[in-house]
Amino acid sequence: MTTGFNFLEQEELPAPRVSAEQAERLLAEHFGLRARATPLGSQQDCNYLMTLDDGAVAGVLKIANPAFTAAEVTVQDAAAERIAAAEPDLRVAVALPNSAGRTCTAVDGLLDGTAQVRLLRYLDGGTLVESGFLAPSVVAELGSVAGRVSRALAGFDHAGLDRVLQWDPRFGFEVVTRLVSHVEPAHRDAIRSAAAEAWERISAVAGELPVQAVHLDLTDANLVVSAGGDGPRPDGVIDFGDLTRSWAVSELAVTASCVLGHPGCGPTSVLPAVRAFHAIRPLSAAEAEALWPLVVLRTAVLIVSGAQQALLDPDNDYLTAQSEAEWRMFTQAVSVPMAVMTELIRADLGRAGPRPAPEVRCSMLPAEVPVTTLDLETTCDGYDNGAWLDTDVDRRLAEAAAGDGVAVTVPGQPRLSQAPALGAASPEVVPTGVDLFSANDIQLRSPWDGEIVDVGDGFTVRGATHEVTLRGVRAPAGGAVRAGDPLAVAPARSWVHVGVRPVGAPVAPRFTTAELAPGWLALACDPRPLFGLQPPSTDSGDDLLARRAASFAPVQEFYYRRPPRIERGWRHFLISTRARSYLDMVNNVTVLGHAHPRVAETAARQLRKLNTNSRFNYEVVVEFSERLAATLPDPLDTVFLVNSGSEASDLALRLATAATGRRDVVAVREAYHGWTYGTDAVSTSIADNPNALATRPEWVHTVEAPNSFRGKYRGAEAVRYAPEAVAQIEELAAAGRPPAAFICESVYGNAGGLALPDGYLQQVYAAVRACGGLAISDEVQVGYGRLGHWFWGFEQQNAIPDIVSVAKATGNGYPLGAVITSREVAERFSSQGYFFSSTGGSPLSCAIGLTVLDVLREEKLQDNAIRVGTYLKDRLLALADRHPIVGTVHGFGLYLGVELVRDRQTLEPATAETAAICERMLDLGVIIQPTGDHQNVLKTKPPLCIDTEAADFYVDMLDRVLTEGW
Secondary structure (H helix, E strand, O other): OOOOEEEOOOOOOOOOOOOOOHHHHHHHHOOOEEEEEEEOOOOOOOEEEEEOOOOEEEEEEEEOOOEEOOOOHHHHHHHHHHHHHOHHHHEEEEOOOOOOOOOOOOEEEEEEEEEEOOOOOOOOOOOOOOOOOOOOHHEEEEEEEEHHHHHOOOOOOOOHHHOOOOOOOOHHHHHHHHHHHHOHHHHHHHHHHHHHHHHHHHHHHHOOEEEEOOOOOOOOOEEEEEEEEEEEEEEEOOOOOOOOOEOOOOHHHHHHHHHOOOOOOOOHHHHHHHHHHHHHOOHHHHHHHHHHHHHHHHHHHHHHHHHHHHOOOOOOOHHHHHHHHHHHHHHHHHOHHHHHHHHHHHHHOOOOOOOOOOOOOOOOOOOOOOOOOOOOOOOOOOOOOOOOOOOHHHHHHHHHOOOOEEOOOOOOOOOOOOOOOOOOOOOOOEEEEEEEEEEEOOEEEEEOOOOEEEOOEEEEEEEEEEEEEEEEEOOOEEEEOOOOOOOEOOOOOOOEEEEEEOOOOOOOOOOEOOHHHHHHHHHHEOOHHHHOOOOOOOOHHHHHHHHHHHOOOOOOOOOOOOOOOOOEEOOOOOEEEEEEEEEEEOOOOOOOOOOOOOHHHHHHHHHOOOOOOOOOOHHHHHHHHHHEEEHHOOOOOOEEEEHHHHHHHHHHHHHHHHHHHOEEEEEEEEEEOOHHHHHHHOOOOOOOOOOOOHHOOEEEEEOOOOOHHHHHHHOHHHHHHHHHHHHHHHHHHOOOOOOOOOEEEEEEOOOOOOOOOHHHHHHHHHHHHOOOEEEEEEEEOOOOOOOOOOOHHHEEEEEEOOOOEEOOHHHHHOOOOOEEEEEEHHHHHHOOOOOOOOOOOOOOHHHHHHHHHHHHHOHHHHHHHHHHHHHHHHHHHHOOOOOOOOOEEEEEEOOEEEEEOOOOOOOEEOOHHHHHHHHHHHHOOOOOOEEEOOOOOEEEEEOOOHHHHHHHHHHHHHHHHHOOOO
């Protein structure tokens, strides 16, 4: 029996009008406090933030709508106290006592009826309403809080729960029916239709849904956040005004629906909340079935209620501000069929079950026609490099269907042929059915008794339990058919798409996204039994990351929290096994681009001929050494070949110590040179080794990082770095420890691509040479044309080193590095014995090295680094005009760094934000990673083949993230 407010009997409920002056008098009279009242938004009550003279917040004064009984108000306080006691880690806006020690104050004469006035504890931190995009981790926290509140309120009972609210989904369909007339006519049918379908699905399981006390408004507006290292964390619960008794799963539905109102969030964005809720308060099968229809119904109720309230209370700014987000919520909620989202939720909870295959009475193909399954897996070798188009698949289908045969594809197998080069949205790459391709015209037959319907771009044969849809064939006349009856002719060398589903299931699109695929595929059947083929064995479900963790040393980290599985690349793109194309903005290893055909052809050709070590006499090692040395100024004319950058810089240090007979080395702080004993000793980047500065051996001496943006000397003062380094070198020499070498990246790569101050290398090189030492230029990251105007980084400084180390670009991803020095220095190394690298100077390594140099020249990639790099840097710099988080953009050519800061004056690094931005960029199709000691620089060093279209995409997506949030 309902004893409280009944919306169905009192549909109009305008918010009470109480002035700020009245609120201040109420606080003074009943709570003995003097404070300034600031109005807060509310749809049906009246709320004021009460601030004391010293700036402290006394609390939130809440004047309940007189339509609500005292029991309906006091139950809110009881529920808040219960949650606070059960969940001590949650902050809860409990009611504070008045001067008489009571939490609820009845006031007459203020409004038309008795007003229930309370002062609620103020929770600082703000809400998520204005936060833009909600990261999966934040969405999960929303679900976690909803689960904890639901668990705490289980078994709670109170007379004030007996009420009929418009927000209670048990009455949602009737609310929509009554209020939809307030919505603009153009939108009414869509709302009615969505609400009707949702209510039909909910009604089917309503009797199985548990009922309990629910907060019913745990949304982005009523969950207060605390700041954390990984971003905002919802941990505070306010506003118990919608507390009632309803279906327990409604708690989660309300929370999930609010996610849809945020930019960049879609239906699948709610899944982390569902998983988190389920982990705390497990969902039953019926609740999982009802969840998405409840989300849809909730959004429809918000629309119609908001439209009605706007008419009742036209001056309520809170309603206007909510309207846009509520429409977005509804649009997103109905953008995917309810049946698909329900299956997706089931699959995400691990409850997906195989649908029974249809009973096939007759094969759709003649018995004599051979059928071949065509593997279009993203990892297979059949794709032409870069030719991920339907024409390429047509070629492979024709090959598979040679002679009189038919080729049939695999449902659910992501297709590279559908993957766009660039796209912020996840592409539709997963087929829900199969494609049939025949060498000749093939007569197709009906697989069962049924009726031909949906004549149009194709047709459907609807049987008793299942239906098959064919597209790409001429539709026959409608009517009944028997199993084995002719249906249509599949034309030679053309696609015919075949989809099968249970009768009543929504018609699946030919392709869907990887995110929605589990939902659509659960509603579709494998069509291959219709052609006499057996479905393949199910995927073993091996977790590649788990296997990696079991056999691969964990210190070898991977990018991203949930990394995509990358098994293919092309030019400046990486492609996952889900056929998603990602723009690669970090791979300076593959300087020419991924899977360059010239490199692949060279490797295959050389492997068919010879691959051995450099002790044998063969031409390619000589030719590559000559070509490499020719790129450098005199006297750098002698080459050592190794396998990696770490080995190259390690050998450079050994050359210097052997040539000088000394062991002390001067290195620049915040730099990274490699993982060998020698290069690790001179690496001082705390991002790579948090204990770097405290664990240097005594023979390593570090000088100040010449960071002109955030270092010791900034801007024009950066010229002081070089004299200071010179003074340290001279002090070492005066102390009897003159250095063997000074090692430095010619562009400060690991710190984000910073340019060294003008003249820095000239001055420091001169100082180290003056005391008999050698200058080493680490070009591992920045050499080989990446800087655009200069092939080698030291050229930008008008300085010539004594030793150069290089790798990464030299082999375009193949392990090849080099050290180039003068003949004099090289010959002094003989005192250390011989030097040998098994594969560094192998025929294969050298052939690939030559090909890289050829392609760099022939494809004018250094020129491209100037053209695209300049364009890209200009566009990135323009972002700083709109986004204060962009501190500056470092670098030259295609070695850039976008430094992100929380404050442009203090330069506080935006470390957590940078990590979150990289995760969001991955979702939008861009691979980018942080660098620098503070991990707040987006290292931007793509393959040199990148074009302006890709540069625009990178900047546009970064702009979107900085605008919408991360």
